[in-house]
Amino acid sequence: MALSLSGSSSSTSSVSGSSFPRPIDLRATQIALPFNSHERIRPVSTSLSLVSQRRHLARPLNAHPNPKVSIVASAATIVAPEVSETADVAVEDYEQLAKDLDGASPLAIMDKALEKFGNDIAIAFSGAEDVALIEYARLTGRPFRVFSLDTGRLNPETYQFFDAVEKHYGIHIEYMFPDAVEVQALVRNKGLFSFYEDGHQECCRVRKVRPLRRALKGLRAWITGQRKDQSPGTRSEVPVVQVDPVFEGLDGGVGSLIKWNPVANVSGIDIWNFLRAMNVPVNALHAQGYVSIGCEPCTRPVLPGQHEREGRWWWEDAKAKECGLHKGNLKQEEGSHNGNGNGGVHANGTTTDADIFESQNLVALTRAGIENLAKLESRKEAWLVVLYAPWCQFCQAMEGSYLELADKLAGSGVKVGKFRADGEQKEYAKQQLQLGSFPTILFFPKHSPKPIKYPSEKRDVDSLMAFVNALR
The missing domain is CATH 3.40.30.10 (Glutaredoxin)
Structure with missing residues (x-):
């Protein structure tokens, strides 16, 4: 699958190789690369400080292409120049780092994340109020990447919002899509709305979790918009940074992916005050009573006094409102293996979860x-x-x-x-x-x-x- 590249820049200077006619101010440049880039970042000379390296040896990967250059429309993945800054993969105590950053501002946490991981980190954008993450990334002046999961069942307003965000920031969001064969099999076997009867986990696994897993396999870290006040049942203890408990990163294996949650300690009210102050685009659904926004069949407006997550999968257990992207938040309760709110536990100790590892070759x-x-x-x-x-x-x-x-x-x-x-x-x-x-x-x-x-x-x-x- 081809992906788009995100980018914005106020500079139109042409850059080639590793020779630069003049320094480039990254505070006017936002950078993104495709997930499937095969060329990794190369270390630079140690004779320069890290700040100097970043400011003078980085190429504006997200700069708008020269309009005279012909780009084949079907080739969505463009060969992007390199950034001469190596990702920091040194072993680190992330529990301690989370404690150290717990009182830091979202901007400081975002800056630390982008500084440490460079091109190997990306912002997960859902099409809701986590546009704040993109704004914080812009304010750092550092290179950043943005990706989103297109499940094929989003509201029209969400697609329009994606377009507005791309134009506002001058970027191209890297979209990940579900496997067409898997979606086809699910719909043919169980219909378009099976999740109303047997829970949302199976549909979310096909349309969201597996595409996300593919995306994260090309990264060493990712940035989410999780907040502690979003879901008291599952997110009340979300740290600002953690070793991802569910997904694997570029190197594979447990601990190969780091998850950053810069707004974990920020309230929803403060997020909206920030968005208004910065005058950034927002999803039109928010004005219609939608707070937490997902797929169209599984999202509805909330009434005054209702918690924002009550608008998601409203037919299920209110204590377990996760689609699987942040399943590590779910706590195992006594007598329950998974706590996902969909499956019960039989007397013999097995669960009624939808099975996994389904393939004709298995x-x-x-x-x-x-x-x-x-x-x-x-x-x-x-x-x-x-x-x-x-x-x-x-x-x-x-x-x-x-x-x-x-x-x-x-x-x-x-x-x-x-x-x-x-x-x-x-x-x-x-x-x-x-x-x-x-x-x-x-x-x-x-x-x-x-x-x-x-x-x-x-x-x-x-x-x-x-x-x-x-x-x-």
């Missing part, structure tokens, strides 16, 4: 099936099997990678399977299948009876493929 193994597989001393084909639980956020985080792996291994002589190992199957999996935590990944070789456990926390496609290739 085999769902029953208890009898995996017992037989484990007993075989010689198999016709090797097997890769994940032991999982649908409610497990780490299983959900690796779903896209595992499905892609299954597609790659189709017809290769390695079968890819899954075994749901929670509930009444958990004790068996712990005793017989080396289950320690979810997910556990096992490789069953062709000519060896004992399965080999995948030892790494990295669950990206390349890491999993390297594991398979080393053993098959």
